[in-house]
Amino acid sequence: MTRTTRKLLLPGxxxxxxxxxxVLAPVLPLHDVRAMDVPNRxxxxxxxHWLGQDEFGRDxxxxxxxxxxxxxxxxxxxxxxxxVLGTLLGLLGGYFRGVVEAxxxxxxxxxxxxxxxxxxxxxxxxxxxxxxxxMVALTLxxxxxxxxxxxxxxxQVRALDFVTAQMAMGAHPLAILxxxxxxxxxxxxxxxxxxVVASAMMIESGLSFLGxxxxxxxxxxxLMIRAARGAMEVSPLLLLWPSLALAxxxxxxxxxxxxxxxxxxxxxxxxxxxxxxxxxxxxxxxPAVPAATDGPLLAITDxxxxxxxxxxxxxxxxxxxxxxxxGETVALVGxxxxxxxxxSLALMGLLPDQLGISRGQALFRGRDGRVTxxxxxxxxxxxxxxxxxxxMVFQDAAAALNPVHRIGDxxxxxxxxxxxxxxxxxxxxxxxxxxxxxxxxxxQRAYPHELSGGQRQRAMIALAVANAPRLLIADEPTxxxxxxxxxxxxxxxxxxxSDTPDMGLIFVxxxxxxxxxxxxxxxxxxxxxVVESGPVAQVFARPRHPYTAALIASVPEGAADRLVAIxxxxxxxxxxxxxxxxxxxxxxxxxxxxxxxPGAERPDPARITRCIRWKEVT
Amino acid sequence: MLDMPSTDTPLVQARGLGRxxxxxxxxxxxxxxVWAVRDVSLSIARGETVGVVGESGCGKSTLGRMMxxxxxxxxxxxxxxxxxLASLAGAEKRRLSRRMQMVFQDPxxxxxxxxxxxxxxxxxxxxxxxxxxxxxxxxxxxxxDQVGLPSAAAERRPHEFSGGQRQRIAVARAxxxxxxxxxxxxxxxxxxVSIQAQVVNLLMDLRRDLDLAMLFISHDLHVVRHLCxxxxxxxxxxxxxxxxxxxxxGAPAHPYTRALLSATPSLHPRDKDSLHGVxxxxxxxxxxxxxxxxxxxxxxxxxxxxxxxxxxxRTLAPGWKxxxxxxxx
Ligand SMILES: Nc1ncnc2c1ncn2[C@@H]1O[C@H](COP(=O)(O)OP(=O)(O)OP(=O)(O)O)[C@@H](O)[C@H]1O
Ligand code: SF4
Ligand code: SF4
Ligand SMILES: [Mg+2]
Numbered sequence: 013m014t015r016t017t018r019k020l021l022l023p024g025x026x027x028x029x030x031x032x033x034x035v036l037a038p039v040l041p042l043h044d045v046r047a048m049d050v051p052n053r054x055x056x057x058x059x060x061h062w063l064g065q066d067e068f069g070r071d072x073x074x075x076x077x078x079x080x081x082x083x084x085x086x087x088x089x090x091x092x093x094x095x096v097l098g099t100l101l102g103l104l105g106g107y108f109r110g111v112v113e114a115x116x117x118x119x120x121x122x123x124x125x126x127x128x129x130x131x132x133x134x135x136x137x138x139x140x141x142x143x144x145x146x147m148v149a150l151t152l153x154x155x156x157x158x159x160x161x162x163x164x165x166x167x168q169v170r171a172l173d174f175v176t177a178q179m180a181m182g183a184h185p186l187a188i189l190x191x192x193x194x195x196x197x198x199x200x201x202x203x204x205x206x207x208v209v210a211s212a213m214m215i216e217s218g219l220s221f222l223g224x225x226x227x228x229x230x231x232x233x234x235l236m237i238r239a240a241r242g243a244m245e246v247s248p249l250l251l252l253w254p255s256l257a258l259a260x261x262x263x264x265x266x267x268x269x270x271x272x273x274x275x276x277x278x279x280x281x282x283x284x285x286x287x288x289x290x291x292x293x294x295x296x297x298x299p300a301v302p303a304a305t306d307g308p309l310l311a312i313t314d315x316x317x318x319x320x321x322x323x324x325x326x327x328x329x330x331x332x333x334x335x336x337x338x339g340e341t342v343a344l345v346g347x348x349x350x351x352x353x354x355x356s357l358a359l360m361g362l363l364p365d366q367l368g369i370s371r372g373q374a375l376f377r378g379r380d381g382r383v384t385x386x387x388x389x390x391x392x393x394x395x396x397x398x399x400x401x402x403x404m405v406f407q408d409a410a411a412a413l414n415p416v417h418r419i420g421d422x423x424x425x426x427x428x429x430x431x432x433x434x435x436x437x438x439x440x441x442x443x444x445x446x447x448x449x450x451x452x453x454x455x456q457r458a459y460p461h462e463l464s465g466g467q468r469q470r471a472m473i474a475l476a477v478a479n480a481p482r483l484l485i486a487d488e489p490t491x492x493x494x495x496x497x498x499x500x501x502x503x504x505x506x507x508x509x510s511d512t513p514d515m516g517l518i519f520v521x522x523x524x525x526x527x528x529x530x531x532x533x534x535x536x537x538x539x540x541x542v543v544e545s546g547p548v549a550q551v552f553a554r555p556r557h558p559y560t561a562a563l564i565a566s567v568p569e570g571a572a573d574r575l576v577a578i579x580x581x582x583x584x585x586x587x588x589x590x591x592x593x594x595x596x597x598x599x600x601x602x603x604x605x606x607x608x609x610p611g612a613e614r615p616d617p618a619r620i621t622r623c624i625r626w627k628e629v630t
Numbered sequence: 631m632l633d634m635p636s637t638d639t640p641l642v643q644a645r646g647l648g649r650x651x652x653x654x655x656x657x658x659x660x661x662x663x664v665w666a667v668r669d670v671s672l673s674i675a676r677g678e679t680v681g682v683v684g685e686s687g688c689g690k691s692t693l694g695r696m697m698x699x700x701x702x703x704x705x706x707x708x709x710x711x712x713x714x715l716a717s718l719a720g721a722e723k724r725r726l727s728r729r730m731q732m733v734f735q736d737p738x739x740x741x742x743x744x745x746x747x748x749x750x751x752x753x754x755x756x757x758x759x760x761x762x763x764x765x766x767x768x769x770x771x772x773x774x775d776q777v778g779l780p781s782a783a784a785e786r787r788p789h790e791f792s793g794g795q796r797q798r799i800a801v802a803r804a805x806x807x808x809x810x811x812x813x814x815x816x817x818x819x820x821x822x823v824s825i826q827a828q829v830v831n832l833l834m835d836l837r838r839d840l841d842l843a844m845l846f847i848s849h850d851l852h853v854v855r856h857l858c859x860x861x862x863x864x865x866x867x868x869x870x871x872x873x874x875x876x877x878x879x880g881a882p883a884h885p886y887t888r889a890l891l892s893a894t895p896s897l898h899p900r901d902k903d904s905l906h907g908v909x910x911x912x913x914x915x916x917x918x919x920x921x922x923x924x925x926x927x928x929x930x931x932x933x934x935x936x937x938x939x940x941x942x943x944r945t946l947a948p949g950w951k952x953x954x955x956x957x958x959x
Pocket of ligand 2 (some may be wrong): 559610625626
């Protein structure tokens with residue numbers, strides 16, 4: 013069973029059941045909803061009448077089912093038609109802006125100014141009571157909600173490069189709207205939908221209750237509630253059934269929309285699901301072991317990270333050996349897809365949902381000198397470390413900072429436990445100054461989008477070092493920056509290191525020149541494995557692994573006419589070659605290389621290489 | 631001679647391009663001019679690759695968008711084969727867009743997360759009917775192969791690829807319509823060296839085989855030096871130096887070009903403290919540019935005289951110009 017079907021199974025079945033009962037109402041062996049049996053009014057549940065009889069002695073079960081027909085038809089019908097109308101208006105308004113925007117979104121917003129019940133009353137008064145007019149009223153009522161939500165989402169999506177790419181491609185605007193923008197505004201639309209169905213059912217009940225909706229004796233849940241209320245003292249159960257049906261259906265709809273939204277998200281990001289619902293192979297925090305005081309800050313040995321889905325279990329990273337001493341800068345370098353980011357995310361407990369550490373250890377020495385195995389921590393355990401002991405600077409500062417809060421407020425939030433408000437606001441300014449943001453008193457009030465790329469990265473760094481972590485992980489922090497700004501940020505990292513001599517730094521990058529400028533030691537990763545590690549100067553002067561050597565040779569710093577490119581690509585994780593993973597691209601490969609994964613060799617006490625031919629070829 | 635594009639007409643020609651993004655201060659405040667690009671003239675011939683370097687916010691991307699007709703210049707004209715892009719109507723412009731393509735900087739934002747790679751690369755093929763409908767799959771596979779990805783990638787969605795892999799997908803998408811002219815906005819800045827080398831070699835091959843005109847925007851001077859025939863250095867919306875690659879990099883005439891070169895990290899750092907000589911500060915706000923020479927607030931050799939007027943764009947040698955009072959003096 014795929015993830016999708018599993019997620020949709022529960023709400024899907026429930027909705028299916030409800031629909032089946034309602035659709036099949038005419039053929040089910042139900043009592044006539046209008047057949048009165050006055051002598052037995054208010055009779056309790058019996059074999060003939062499972063849910064009892066109402067104030068006219070009519071069968072409650074039959075009325076509940078037939079009433080659901082009316083209530084659901086109205087609620088779902090109007091929610092859907094409002095969704096179609098509102099989405100159309102929102103898409104057009106958000107995409108074309110200008111006059112179109114005024115005619116669609118702005119115009120429909122006028123409706124939002126009117127109190128909902130009043131508006132519904134107005135329409136029903138004009139068109140008369142009944143199912144049709146009620147649906148028109150509810151559709152009118154909810155269209156602006158959708159329009160607004162879709163409009164906002166469209167504005168956001170429209171600004172993204174992939175939409176621009178479609179325009180550059182010469183795609184017709186309507187095709188762009190339909191194919192590219194609509195699927196991407198779906199998630200907020202679904203949330204809105206679940207809210208609207210619930211609210212429409214409430215209003216339908218309310219209006220029917222007021223006598224303006226469904227006309228008796230046709231049953232609807234609203235009418236049933238209305239009637240039962242009058243007889244509450246005599247038979248409280250009569251009120252219970254329709255209320256239960258109403259609340260239950262609303263809940264199920266919310267669940268369905270929630271799950272649909274999760275399923276439609278192709279990324280399944282960590283943030284997507286409730287954290288406390290995450291099942292994990294990780295066990296609860298082990299008791300930390302006190303250890304000798306002079307060991308490394310972090311020692312990762314033989315760590316593996318795997319995807320675990322029901323279909324497959326696949327090691328994306330394996331045999332990762334990295335150690336970081338306090339005060340040391342270790343560069344993690346390798347091609348894209350080599351597992352640098354996964355390794356760093358694992359240390360933060362931020363691996364995507366279906367990924368987990370499946371083997372090995374990551375021993376981290378905390379501030380109190382105790383050693384914890386990060387590979388064994390659960391979500392709660394990690395929360396203690398994040399920010400305070402280990403923190404991370406992400407590649408994409410624009411995405412990692414919260415766009416709706418001022419940077420000063422975000423920093424204050426990170427510092428909230430460190431003192432009173434005044435103390436905190438002083439520290440916020442200090443931090444911003446420390447990372448080189450000019451005029452910090454004023455800039456702290458800026459939103460992330462108001463800062464330049466370099467300043468955003470500085471703000472992000474300020475956030476990461478706010479609580480003086482012992483280990484800072486920086487995932488490609490300068491990749492998106494210009495040379496003069498990159499030089500400044502590298503300089504900032506050097507300054508941070510000399511100001512906090514105890515902090516260890518893991519610097520993830522794909523740029524060997526940056527490694528040469530900043531790191532003490534380098535760990536080279538290839539296809540999810542560490543292939544070589546050692547002091548930077550030694551490794552660059554004489555690489556002991558063919559991959560490192562090829563990587564260094566492909567830097568466009570020479571005067572060669574054509575660049576030295578390593579042929580082929582990193583193999584995908586599900587098709588890793590046996591033995592040495594570099595073999596298909598290695599100029600020195602022998603049959604023996606593919607026999608078994610090369611073990612770790614030590615050309616020098618401080619260095620490791622995983623190549624069986626390191627002695628001959630390097 | 632009227633409508634005939636003569637052989638020496640450059641394929642792409644920008645004439646005095648300027649782009650203003652007026653910004654309103656507060657609700658009632660007066661709109662203030664913010665010029666992202668000022669007075670840029672540039673032409674690109676077939677088979678030529680012009681590299682644009684400069685810091686972010688200096689107007690490179692705005693220039694790139696204007697030079698592809700994705701943005702309308704406030705001043706000046708953008709000509710493609712002698713035709714002003716601003717004068718073209720919707721359908722005609724969409725048709726012309728087959729011949730002009732863009733590769734974006736951000737490998738995370740430039741692909742639609744919800745559609746398969748194959749569908750996205752196939753868009754251009756379908757819109758412009760490059761190949762018959764039943765050949766689309768094969769053509770997508772060929773394009774993927776051309777950028778070094780397995781054809782199975784077509785069935786997958788962008789999130790399954792790492793940054794570098796996505797960028798190659800974006801290159802494949804741009805190549806799908808068989809364009810004559812490509813604007814590549816930082817196309818290799820997110821790639822690793824070995825792949826970057828493949829992409830750079832690929833772009834060089836394409837330039838040769840397809841006689842492609844290319845505007846290559848990048849901040850990686852090593853790559854630009856390697857790939858481009860002509861270099862344009864921008865600062866605060868203006869071109870400060872333009873010339874043949876070997877001249878601009880070999881004997882940079884403008885102090886900003888020199889600063890850029892020394893800020894570029896190298897495999898062989900000159901000394902451990904080389905980063906201490908970094909250029910201070912950031913690009914001034916385009917809303918409030920310095921008077922006179924735009925670079926004078928950061929220029930290590932600025933003089934009072936530099937504030938007097940915007941320096942002339944002086945010719946130092948044929949095809950080599952710089953806007954600094956000290957250049958070539
Ligand atoms: N959520 C996921 N599900 C399945 N595979 C994944 C997932 N995230 C990453 N991978 C795979 O794991 C491998 C390692 O990815 P990772 O992001 O760590 O690489 P990286 O070295 O950081 O690359 P880059 O330099 O491009 O950032 C890649 O093959 C990638 O395709
Ligand atoms: S083990 Fe063999 S294939 Fe692998 S890097 Fe060494 S020589 Fe190349
Ligand atoms: S004109 Fe003056 S300020 Fe401008 S670059 Fe030349 S020396 Fe520096
Ligand atoms: Mg990464």
